[in-house]
Amino acid sequence: MKKYTDIYDLENIPRTIQDTIQLKKNPHQYESLGKQKTLVMLFFNSSLRTRLSTEKAAKNLGMNVMILNINNAWNLEFEDGTLMNLTTSEHVKEAAQVLSQYADIIAIRAFPSLKDKQKDTSETILKSFEKYASVPIINMESSTAHPLQALTDAITIEEFKTTAQPKVVLSWAPHPKALPHAVANSFVKMMRTLNIDFSITHPKGYELDSEITQDTPINYNQKEALENADFVYVKNWSSYTDYGKILSQNTAWMLTKEKLGAAKCMHCLPVRRNVVIEDAVLDSTQSIVIPQANNRTYAAQIVLKKLLENL
Amino acid sequence: MKKYTDIYDLENIPRTIQDTIQLKKNPHQYESLGKQKTLVMLFFNSSLRTRLSTEKAAKNLGMNVMILNINNAWNLEFEDGTLMNLTTSEHVKEAAQVLSQYADIIAIRAFPSLKDKQKDTSETILKSFEKYASVPIINMESSTAHPLQALTDAITIEEFKTTAQPKVVLSWAPHPKALPHAVANSFVKMMRTLNIDFSITHPKGYELDSEITQDTPINYNQKEALENADFVYVKNWSSYTDYGKILSQNTAWMLTKEKLGAAKCMHCLPVRRNVVIEDAVLDSTQSIVIPQANNRTYAAQIVLKKLLENL
Amino acid sequence: MKKYTDIYDLENIPRTIQDTIQLKKNPHQYESLGKQKTLVMLFFNSSLRTRLSTEKAAKNLGMNVMILNINNAWNLEFEDGTLMNLTTSEHVKEAAQVLSQYADIIAIRAFPSLKDKQKDTSETILKSFEKYASVPIINMESSTAHPLQALTDAITIEEFKTTAQPKVVLSWAPHPKALPHAVANSFVKMMRTLNIDFSITHPKGYELDSEITQDTPINYNQKEALENADFVYVKNWSSYTDYGKILSQNTAWMLTKEKLGAAKCMHCLPVRRNVVIEDAVLDSTQSIVIPQANNRTYAAQIVLKKLLENL
Incomplete structure (x- = not known):
C-alpha cells in the first residue's frame, strides 16, 4: 500500500x-x-x-x-x-x-x-x-x-455481528448544523465491498453522490428501512444535490429505542444526544459507539x- | 491509589x-x-x-x-x-x-x-x-x-525545614485580578495533615471555606502573624464569602523583606513582582520559589x- | 559550545x-x-x-x-x-x-x-x-x-559547490510585507567566515547593518551583481536605516531564470512565487531550496x- x-x-x-x-x-x-x-x-x-x-x-x-x-x-x-x-x-x-x-x-x-x-x-x-x-x-x-472511519466501522461490524450476512442500514438523522458527506460516503463505499445486506434511509433530497451509492437500495421510510436491522449506523449530512443546505430538521428522524428494535447502534461521534440519537439508545447496551471509537x-x-x- | x-x-x-x-x-x-x-x-x-x-x-x-x-x-x-x-x-x-x-x-x-x-x-x-x-x-x-501544588509544597517544606515542627504561615497578598481559591485550599488541607505550627493571615472578608480551614488559627494582623515564621507561603485569592470579588488591593499586604524576617518565602508562581512579593524578597536566598517549582x-x-x- | x-x-x-x-x-x-x-x-x-x-x-x-x-x-x-x-x-x-x-x-x-x-x-x-x-x-x-538558517545555508553551499571558492550573491527581492533582517544578517555573517567570493545586491536604502556587512561589496545593479554567480541567495528584508519600512516593491528585482544564469538558487522559505522568485526558477533543477530546507x-x-x- x-x-x-x-x-x-x-x-x-x-x-x-x-x-x-x-x-x-x-x-x-x-x-x-x-x-x-x-x-x-x-x-x-x-x-x-x-x-x-x-x-x-x-x-x-x-x-x-x-x-x-x-x-x-x-x-x-x-x-x-x-x-x-x-x-x-x-x-x-x-x-x-x-x-x-x-x-x-x-x-x-x-x-x-x-x-x-x-x-x-x-x-x-x-x-x-x-x-x-x-x-x-x-x-x-x-x-x-473519511476512510479511517470506514475501516473502523467495518472492523466493528465484524466484531459484533452474530450472523454471517448482517443487515446494515445507514440512517440519516437531523442536526442543527450543515455537516459534510465524508463519513457517509466512505461508509457506503466500505459496506458495498462487504458481503452483507446494506441499505440507506433518508428524507427525499438527501441523496448522496450517486457515483458512490450506485445501486444501493434507498428507502425514504425510516421505520420500514430499519425493520429487522442488525446494525443501524446513524449520521447526519447536509444535502448533496442542493449542496451544503439543511433541507430538514424533522425530529421524527432521530433514532429512538423503538425504531432501533434489536439492532446495534453505531455512530462516528461526536453525537448530539436527543437530537441525532436519543438517550435511551446511547445509554443502552445496544449502543456500540464506545467500542467503535476504540477501533x-x-x-x-x-x-x-x-x-x-x-x- | x-x-x-x-x-x-x-x-x-x-x-x-x-x-x-x-x-x-x-x-x-x-x-x-x-x-x-x-x-x-x-x-x-x-x-x-x-x-x-x-x-x-x-x-x-x-x-x-x-x-x-x-x-x-x-x-x-x-x-x-x-x-x-x-x-x-x-x-x-x-x-x-x-x-x-x-x-x-x-x-x-x-x-x-x-x-x-x-x-x-x-x-x-x-x-x-x-x-x-x-x-x-x-x-x-x-x-x-490544586493537589499537585500542595504535594509540591509539602515536599519543599520537608526539604528546607531546619526544625522538626516549623511555623508555616499562609499569607494573603494583593493582586489586580480576581484569583481562584484552589491553591490556598489545597495548601491549607495539606498543612493541616502535617505535624507543624500552621496559621493563616488575611484581611477581613477573605476567609476561605470554613469546611477546609476548620480550626486553623486566622490572624487579621499580618505583621503579628508572620513573627518568627519559618515559612511564609504567599498567595492571593478573591473573596470566598463575597464570591469572586476583590475586596482589597491594600498594598500594605505585599510581602516585604522586613515582614519576612528570617523565614523562607514560598509561592506557587507566576508571581507579580512588587505587587504580591517585593523584589528584595524574590531576589534573596530566602526565596525558595524556584526549587519549589522544580518539585x-x-x-x-x-x-x-x-x-x-x-x- | x-x-x-x-x-x-x-x-x-x-x-x-x-x-x-x-x-x-x-x-x-x-x-x-x-x-x-x-x-x-x-x-x-x-x-x-x-x-x-x-x-x-x-x-x-x-x-x-x-x-x-x-x-x-x-x-x-x-x-x-x-x-x-x-x-x-x-x-x-x-x-x-x-x-x-x-x-x-x-x-x-x-x-x-x-x-x-x-x-x-x-x-x-x-x-x-x-x-x-x-x-x-x-x-x-x-x-x-537566524543562526540555524545560516548554518543550514553554509552546509548547502558546501554540498552543491563545484568550485573551491564559489561566487555567492545575496540578492534582495520585493515582497508585499515588511520582513525582518535576521536571515540576511546571519547569512552575511556566515558567508564572511567562508573563503568565497561574496557580495550583496539590493536597491539603495536597503543597506543592512554596516557592523554586519562591514567591507562586503554592495552592488545596486542586480543584473551586474549576479553575473557569473555560482549561488544566488534570494531574500526580502525591510529597510534597516528607515527602520521597518518598505521602500520599494519594484518587481524588476524578482529573481528570473534569465538573471540567474547558470547559478544555483537558494531561499530560506517560505517563498512567494512570481513575486520573490519566478516559477521558472523554482521549478527548475537550478533551485536547491528543497534540499536546503532538508539541511x-x-x-x-x-x-x-x-x-x-x-x-
Whole structure:
C-alpha cells in the first residue's frame, strides 16, 4: 500500500479487517516497526478522536509524531502560476516537498467548505499533497472521504455481528448544523465491498453522490428501512444535490429505542444526544459507539503498519 | 491509589513525601514503569508549569503523553437529558468513555468561573470525568483544589525545614485580578495533615471555606502573624464569602523583606513582582520559589507512579 | 559550545560543516546522546520549518521535546524593578529559572516588532533568557539573527559547490510585507567566515547593518551583481536605516531564470512565487531550496549534539 486516501487503497479489505482484529490483541507487537520513522499530522481543521487515536496508533508502532495545526499564520497557495502578492505565503509545491523530508508519512485533515461543490469535490488540499509529496499520504477526513472511519466501522461490524450476512442500514438523522458527506460516503463505499445486506434511509433530497451509492437500495421510510436491522449506523449530512443546505430538521428522524428494535447502534461521534440519537439508545447496551471509537486506534495502526512495511 | 483529585487520595502523606525525595535523587529509576502507557492531558485553561512538569514527569516514567487544549471547537455538554441542539456538540459521557480507551490516565485542568459559587464548588467538569471515565483522573487544578501544588509544597517544606515542627504561615497578598481559591485550599488541607505550627493571615472578608480551614488559627494582623515564621507561603485569592470579588488591593499586604524576617518565602508562581512579593524578597536566598517549582515535576511523578502501579 | 544564539558561537565553522555532512549520512548514530534529556521550544511567533526540523533533530538524538506556544495567556515582564500590576503576569527571571529546571536546553523564537529599532536590536527576549536561564539557549530566529538558517545555508553551499571558492550573491527581492533582517544578517555573517567570493545586491536604502556587512561589496545593479554567480541567495528584508519600512516593491528585482544564469538558487522559505522568485526558477533543477530546507534538520542536530556533549 502506497497511500490511504480512500478505502479502495486497501488491497484486500476482508484480510485487512482480520489483520486488525489480530493486531488489536497485542497492539505493541510491532513496536519496533516505526522506530526512527516520523508521522507528521497536518490539521486544517480541529480534531479530537482522529488526532488522539492516530497519534496513539503511531506510537504503538514506535513512530515519532509531530503535529501541525494549520491556521492563519500559514496560508497555503494551491493554484499554479499565481503571482503570490496577496494573502498566501507559501505554495503547496514547496510545503509538500519540504514536509516530505521531515516526515516518513504525512496525515492530513481538510474539511469541505460546503459552499462550493466543485471546489470541495476536487479535493484540492489532499490531492495537492498527494501530487507534490514524496511520502505516503493518509486521509484523516477530507471533503468527500473519511476512510479511517470506514475501516473502523467495518472492523466493528465484524466484531459484533452474530450472523454471517448482517443487515446494515445507514440512517440519516437531523442536526442543527450543515455537516459534510465524508463519513457517509466512505461508509457506503466500505459496506458495498462487504458481503452483507446494506441499505440507506433518508428524507427525499438527501441523496448522496450517486457515483458512490450506485445501486444501493434507498428507502425514504425510516421505520420500514430499519425493520429487522442488525446494525443501524446513524449520521447526519447536509444535502448533496442542493449542496451544503439543511433541507430538514424533522425530529421524527432521530433514532429512538423503538425504531432501533434489536439492532446495534453505531455512530462516528461526536453525537448530539436527543437530537441525532436519543438517550435511551446511547445509554443502552445496544449502543456500540464506545467500542467503535476504540477501533479508530487499530484502524489507524493497521494503515500505518502497511505503509511502513512499504517504505 | 485510584485517582488524585484531592490530597486526601494519598494514602500516607508523610510516606509519600519521603518517597518523592527518594525519587528525586534518580528520576529515571522507574523509566520502564510507564512503557506502553499513555497520559492524556486535557486543558480547559492554559498552563505553563503544570503542563511542562507533568509532561516531564510522565516521560521520566517512560509514558507517552498526548495533550488536548480544549477550545471552542469542542463544546462539551455536562447536563443529563439535554436536547443538544444548541452549542454543545458532545456529551461528557461519550468524551470520557472514549478518552479512557486512548489513555491509561487522564489529567484535567478546569478553572472556576468565579461568578457562580455553586457551579464552581460542584466541580462539574472534574466530577463528570471521574464519573464516566474508566481510568484514573488527576486534578491539574480545578475550581476548588490544586493537589499537585500542595504535594509540591509539602515536599519543599520537608526539604528546607531546619526544625522538626516549623511555623508555616499562609499569607494573603494583593493582586489586580480576581484569583481562584484552589491553591490556598489545597495548601491549607495539606498543612493541616502535617505535624507543624500552621496559621493563616488575611484581611477581613477573605476567609476561605470554613469546611477546609476548620480550626486553623486566622490572624487579621499580618505583621503579628508572620513573627518568627519559618515559612511564609504567599498567595492571593478573591473573596470566598463575597464570591469572586476583590475586596482589597491594600498594598500594605505585599510581602516585604522586613515582614519576612528570617523565614523562607514560598509561592506557587507566576508571581507579580512588587505587587504580591517585593523584589528584595524574590531576589534573596530566602526565596525558595524556584526549587519549589522544580518539585512540581517530582510531585507529579510520584502521583503518576502510584497510579501506574495500581493499573 | 555553551549556547547557539549567533553563528560566532560555533568554535570552528568549517569543521562544523564537515561534521554535519557526516552526521547527515546516518542521523541516528548518536540516538542515545540525548536520552533522558529534554528540549523545551518556546515560540513567541509561529513556525513551520524551524519547529519541525528542530523537533526532528532532537528526536534523532533521543531527546524528549516539549513545545510551548507563548500567547496572551502568558505575558512576560522583562524590565527590572517593575511594579507588575498591569498586564504582565510573570517576570522572565522566574520563567527562565523555572524552565531551566524542566529543560536541559531551551530554544527560543522571538521576532522583531519592526517598529522600534532600538528595542529590536537590544534582543530583550533572547538576552533575558540567556541571562537568567541556567541551561544552554538556542536562537530559533530572533530580531537580528537566524543562526540555524545560516548554518543550514553554509552546509548547502558546501554540498552543491563545484568550485573551491564559489561566487555567492545575496540578492534582495520585493515582497508585499515588511520582513525582518535576521536571515540576511546571519547569512552575511556566515558567508564572511567562508573563503568565497561574496557580495550583496539590493536597491539603495536597503543597506543592512554596516557592523554586519562591514567591507562586503554592495552592488545596486542586480543584473551586474549576479553575473557569473555560482549561488544566488534570494531574500526580502525591510529597510534597516528607515527602520521597518518598505521602500520599494519594484518587481524588476524578482529573481528570473534569465538573471540567474547558470547559478544555483537558494531561499530560506517560505517563498512567494512570481513575486520573490519566478516559477521558472523554482521549478527548475537550478533551485536547491528543497534540499536546503532538508539541511535545517541537520544544522539543528549538530548544534544540539554539541550542546549535549557540553552539558
